[in-house]
Amino acid sequence: MSQIIKVKNLSFNYEDKYVLKNISLDINKGDFVAFIGPNGSGKSTLLKLLIGDLKATKGRIELLGEPIKSFKEWDKVGYISQKVRDFNSSFPATVKEIIGAALYQQMGLFKVLSKKLETKIDRVLELVDMSDYKYQKIGELSGGQQQRIFIARTLITDPEMIFLDEPLVGVDAKSQDDFYQLLSKLNKELGITIVMISHDIYVISDQANKILCFGDGKVFSHAADEFDYISYLNQIKGDNSTLIPKHQHQRGDSECC
């Protein structure tokens, strides 16, 4: 399996506060990776480093084999943020316009190939099972439906990887289940690499093949089918520190740093 994301000896600090200390990890094409760990352990920080929003203090990141400093294929990288966008119902843009806006860079072509791109919009809406909502205002959709539209918006540029930062905060349980099924479909059928921060480790345990466990500036990599969720949950209960929870690491786990 080819490495799609490589992190080597990476450190990051906000001014004098070290968040990540000399971490190394690899993510392969087709992986479904869950970032878990206590509040403040650096999960969002690593995600922001991987999407180029933050710059490493030390160390190296490669995306698709290219050092992040010279990486240009950002349309291959999707990002879905933490909060469901709280569009109020009077927000004027339609679903089609929101998705079409992601094609902004292709606007010159858009005029020529409008039919082709319209078909592409239809295809991604179908993929996220939202074809009936193409002309609806985004503000009139539920939080779960809005997140599906943001996935569709990401899919329009044929991404190889999608990063999600707790995308289901405030979304009801049924929509969460549907959303996880959608992610699973994108991962298994389209081969898109998924990297997701989630506190919902029961659900993650059904989806992820790799768990990256954050704490005390370090990251541990676990094969998901050997990860002991119960012991993990018991040991982090009530513990809001940034220390690595002292759960049992299993055979096959590798310490990344």
Ligand SMILES: Nc1ncnc2c1ncn2[C@@H]1O[C@H](COP(=O)(O)OP(=O)(O)OP(=O)(O)O)[C@@H](O)[C@H]1O
């Ligand atoms: N812009 C910032 N400036 C200074 N410190 C920050 C900034 N953003 C985050 N931090 C600090 O860095 C640490 C890591 O934060 P980060 O958001 O990466 O953690 P997290 O694991 O994603 O947490 P959570 O699960 O609560 O979202 C925290 O102590 C946080 O307070």
